[in-house]
Every structure is written in structure tokens, then in C-alpha cells.
Amino acid sequence: MSFEAHNLDYAYAGGPLAVRNVSLTVPPGSMTAVIGANGSGKSTLIRVLAGLLRPSAGSILLEGVLLDDWQPRLRARQIAYVPQSTATAFPFQVMDLVLSGRTPHTLRFRFESAHDAEKAMEALETVGAAHLAGRGFTSLSGGERQMVILARALAQEPRFLLLDEPSSSLDLKHRADLIRTLTRLRDTKHLSVIMITHDLQLTGSFDQLLALRCGEVAAAGTPDEVLRDHLLREVYGDPNVRSQRMGDQTLVWVDL
């Protein structure tokens, strides 16, 4: 079970390359963080990997088969995607919304079964949002919505989970909870996570980091290899970025 991208290019219509010659291998049961400054192509990359944008050059292989050649339904059982934010105009009930994540596992003209409902509830429990099951999605806070959409992606039971800044609207505790949950899923269910984040602190337990600058890979490797002063200064284009190893964590900050 492998997920590989080779020499990906992507350009929006009429624009310059937003992603340039990016290659990436995601081993099963691993956690990959994509870091980089705003506008460095992180979201574009993850959308290309999710199959939402078609690369203008390069290839993505899932289990050795081109991503485009996968049947959408079968691909949806392998890859789930959590966008930065979800603004639905309709007050869907949280439980129904999470249940809709089961779609790739149910026949097209069948309804979700009791088994699917259990899976959905389990996913909500996993992210600690079971208490929201009966609420309307539009009445939730940004952070709560984020957890619900994550639960929906987990109910999808993917092998690869692509997350676009899932921690951006979470408080300190929930950010930590999120990483704990993802780490646990990696260790117990062999889930692979590819996650965009600006919280470099959170990436200590990740298996690999991919740092983008202007759409290109500026650095790649383990957190220890990437979270270094000179690399981060280049990635973020700021000479005041500092990092320091403390125990098994790396602290990163910017001198003001």
C-alpha cells in the first residue's frame, strides 16, 4: 500500500507554477507534515494529491496505479480529504454529516446501515465530538466544525488522510488532542496522514516533514533534519527564525 508523487507541477489557469517539481513518498502508517510560508503552494499540493486538481506534469501513484485511473468510489476508500474550512449553507445534523462519510462504503442506491451509523458514532468519539452528534452543523464553532469534518473523513475509513491546516482554529488542548489522535490512528490502524500545518511544535512526532518554498521542496526529511535554523530561515524567508531542541521536542520561534 503506497502513495507516491513524482515530479508534480501544477499551475492555475493563466498563472505561474504554484507547485513545481514536487516528489513525495508516503509510506503506510506514517505521518507527513507539509510546512511553508503562506502562498508557498501547500494547499495546492494537497489538493493535487487529493485528486481535486489535475497536475500539469508528473504523476501520482496509489498502489502503483495512477490516481486518475482509480474509480472514484474505490479511491474514496483509500484517500480522504479535510479542507481548511467547511461553510455549508444548510444546517445539516452533525450525525447525518458524519454518516455521509460512509458513502464510498455503501451501494449507490442503498441507505447507510446500522453498521455505518456505528462507524460514524465511533469516528465522532475518536475525535472527542460525540456530544455534538445531535447538533446542527451551522451552529458549531470553527473548531467544532473542524473536528466534525475530521470525524467524517475518519468514518470514510481511508488509508491516507489529507488534512489542510486542521489545527488552525483549534485551541491549545485540542491541537494536542488532534495530534495524539492522529498518532494513535497511525500506530493502531496504520493510517497515513499528510497534514499541512503552521504549528511546527506539533510536528515532533511526525515521520517526515516536507518544507515548501515558492512551490518547490526546500527541505525534506525527519523533523530533526528539517527543523533547523538555517533551513527554516530560508523556508519562511525570515532571518530571525530560531529553533532549539528541548528533550524530544523542537521549539521554533521568531525573534521580534
Place this chain on the structure above:
Amino acid sequence: MKAAPIASRIVKALAILTLVLIASIAVGLTVGAQRIDPASLFSDSFSRTLFFRLRLPRVLMGLLIGASLGVTGGALQALFRNPLADPYTLGVSGGGAVGASIAIALGWGARVFGIPLVFATSFVGAMLAVSLVRTIARTGGVVLPGALLLSGVAVNLLSAAGVLTIQYLTDPTSALRILRWMIGSLDVVGLEPIRRMLLVLAPAWLALLLFSRQLNLLAIDEDTAATLGVNIRRCEMTVHALCALIVGVTVSAGGAIGFVGLIVPHAVRLMFGEDLRIVLPGSLLLGAAFLILADALARIVLPSTELPVGAVTGLLGGPAFLWLLRRRQQYSAM
């Protein structure tokens, strides 16, 4: 608080709405300038003619058009993720009206394979309108809600100008026909027109209902719908075409009747929740019931004459639109 499984929720909702529809049909068949007593149908040939040539066709016409507007309203709202979308506000009816006017100006009766030519031209008009509105409102992967409604307004204005121009250019008889048709009415003589409409509408309704689940995912979010296995482009194109076909046929038959497609899906949502697998068939049933009742009201509200049914739906729907707009502003910026 365990939610009932979706299948039983659907059955319950549709059972209730079917009863509502049956009740409204009963009301529609009884109410009118001439009250028809069921017993007289057996004894009195005048009553019988009145019932089978006028009253019943009119109620069935309300059923077809109301169901069509309801189900397309629900589908368009989901497709564009916009609670204010409906065939009327998006200009789909307007585009269909231009197409229908052209056919009327060229002569009502023309048919190809038994299907009136006017169905085809209003389908094309409706399809052009919905494609135009979508193209303008869509930037990248996002449909801008404000731009969507504004381009709908623009298409409606354009269409109105188009219909006026056609009326002006054509001969007086056709111009008068267009005027009569545009006011919107469910008036129909005999069951033959109903049969012709049903031939096109029933398969189109069914096809649209088959997209309920995909539309449900689209109503939540487009990107995750795609990663859950929905072929967005194909789904969008098919739903556009089906809605344009359904709206085109109804507009060419009954004129542009507004706001049914807007209010009805919201009423279904308020009663039975957001799941499109309930909202779409539910809007089909409730749309039919709503228009039959609105037409019954139009027939009796004034003592001497009857109102156009489009006026009744507009008077009910306009305020509902404004109320939804106000409510929407409270939780999301347009």
C-alpha cells in the same frame, strides 16, 4: 438521542406528504366557481364534462408544475449550495420563457415526434440561462452566492427584454398569446396536454431523484463530495440539463410561476431535516400540493373573477424569500 435510520425517516416523511397531496387534490377538485358534488358526476353530464375537461386537468396541471418546480428548486439549492436558489431566482424560468416565446411566435402547434416544439425551445432557453448563471458565479472551485443571485437577476431582466422584443416583432395574435401565456395559468382543456407533459417530466423527475445522494454530498461541500467519489462535473452537467428540461416544459405550459421552488424545499427541510434524499422527493410531493392549493385559492379569493396563480405564489413567496435572506445574513456573509 439516536437519530432514526434514514430509510424510515424517508418513508415517514413521504407518507405524510403523500397524504397532504391527496388532501390538496381533494380540495382542488371541489373548490371553484362551480362547486362539483361527487354524486352529481354520475347523474349530470354537465358536471361530468366540467369535471373531466376542466377541473381535473387543471388540478393535474398544478400537480405537474408544482412538483416540477419543487424538485428543481431543491436540486438547484443543493447544487449551488445556496438556500435562495430556485428556477425563478436563477433566471432558469426566464431563459425558458424566451425559448417558449420564440416557439409561440413561430406557431404553437408544431410538434416533433409528438413532443411540442415549444418544449424543446424552452429547454434550450433554460439550459442557456443556467449555464450562463453558473459560468458567471463560478470562480475556480467556488460558486459565489451573491454573484449567483445577481447573475440570476440579470438573466431575468435580459429574458424579460427578450420576450418583449419577440412580442413586439411578431403578429398581434401571437403577441396576445404570449401575453396570455406569460401571466401564468394552469388553465388547460382535456387530459391530452397533461399526458404529453408527463411523458417528458416523469422520466426527468426520476432521473433527478437518482442524484439525491450525490446532491446531498454537494450541498455539504464540493471538495469533500469529490473526494467521497462524486464526479462533480458530470453530476453538475446532468442536474443542469434535467432542471432545464423540467423547468422548460413547465414554463412553456404554465408560464413563469415564481417562488414555488424556493419555499417548498425549505418547508420540507423545516419539517424533515436536510437530507436531500428526503428533501427532493418531499419537494416533489409538497410542491404539487402547494401549487394545487395556491390555484384553488386563486380561483376563490375574488368573488367575481380569478387571480393568476403566479400572483398568489409570488405574494406568498416574495416575503418568504426576504425572510430567508434576512435569516441567512445572521450566520453567513453573502
